[in-house]
């Protein structure tokens with residue numbers, strides 16, 4: 500009898516703690532998947548979806564399905580790339596992922612807590628236009644909303660021409676929520 504009563508008490512405590520956590524984001528935080536791909540002939544490299552709208556607290560999980568890719572924020576900490584994520588947000592860089600899904604080392608996750616626009620690229624394929632854009636909550640007016648090359652005095656590495664054409668517009672991301680790779684350009 501004392502044992503079962505103690506278990507019941509613990510369960511009651513755990514339930515209470517979960518109830519307290521949930522209202523922080525209104526809804527439970529989600530994990531959304533993005534695939535990193537190369538076509539069979541190697542001619543086309545892409546993230547899919549290429550545009551995504553999520554809420555603060557959500558996590559994006561990139562899955563390396565074919566080819567070898569990285570998931571790297573547009574941020575000066577990543578090899579002097581242009582700052583194109585919110586100023587208050589930490590940069591991230593997966594490095595080139597080493598496995599093919601579902602093998603170990605084929606996925607990378609990042610949790611987004613700061614609202615705004617985030618541009619990111621694949622290190623091996625940036626020049627070929629392998630980039631993506633995520634809007635967390637509302638776009639605001641941070642670096643990711645600025646035109647490419649907005650701060651020439653910083654001497655950041657330029658976003659390659661092929662990549663500039665690939666980013667879906669912030670408007671289309673806000674309207675559609677998910678922008679598949681094929682519909683982006």
Ligand SMILES: [Cu+2]
Nearest residue numbers: 568621624629
């Ligand atoms: Cu790539």
